[in-house]
Amino acid sequence: MTVKAKKHLGQHFLTDKNIAEKIVNSLKSADQYEHVLEVGPGMGILSDFLLSRDNPKAYLIDIDTESFNFLKKKYPLLGERLINGDFLELDFKAIFPGKLGIIGNFPYNISSQILFKMLDNRDQVVELVGMFQKEVAERCAEKPGSKEYGILSVFLQAFYKVEYLFSVKPGVFNPPPKVTSAVIRLTRNATEKLDCDEKLFWQVVKAGFNQRRKTLRNALSSLVSKDNMPDDPLFDMRAERLGVDDFVKLTNLVSNSR
DSSP states (O other): OOOOOOGGGTOOEEOOHHHHHHHHTTOOOGGGOSEEEEEOOTTTHHHHHHHTSSSSEEEEEESOHHHHHHHHHHOTTOGGGEEESOGGGOOHHHHOSSOEEEEEEOOGGGHHHHHHHHHHTTTTEEEEEEEEEHHHHHHHHOOTTSSSOOHHHHHHHHHEEEEEEEEEOGGGEESOOSSOEEEEEEEEOSOSSOSSOHHHHHHHHHHHHHTTTSOHHHHTTTTSOGGGOOSOGGGGSOGGGOOHHHHHHHHHHHHHHO
């Protein structure tokens, strides 16, 4: 029995066991959390290696009923640790009382949403290892100063160390995607809360990158009047030049100028 990959779910099943094992072995902080959740296990190629580990306790979630039924037969002892549902709607605290790791060959059509879900639950999610479209993976790990560096880069790097691990060619998937893939690891850093108004921080970052060709003095004019902006060199730069600490400082400058 096999599961048919469904285009509307963005499914591309990994077929290379060596790469599957390499992805699972990329979980380096497992001693810091009790549970690990695999998103979109499909036919279980990652799950085989994940479930062979003693710690942490593995859970699987798949929105595809066909995959769920396949995995139910493949892993009859999983019981409630196999979930048929939408990861994006999952209440982490209701299922996982403590810290958590996340792993998966993620559907590319919801990859950014998966990362924002992680950010929303950053008090619980210690580590994430996952397969993404190569461009998304590069964007996550990119440093200030490049065209790839953007909103997602800043938001993730504010709370996680992001590492680009390795690229994966299309031929090891069924069906092969039209793009190259890549695996990244995100490890929670020590920042519990940003040293600024976090809601305003999100607004400043988004406004800066939504008009990334403009200087921040122009890009942020919807948040604070140009007449009230202080004479600080940050306002004369473009968003792509600023790191997380710069954006924290900029957010405080905007807050004090309103």
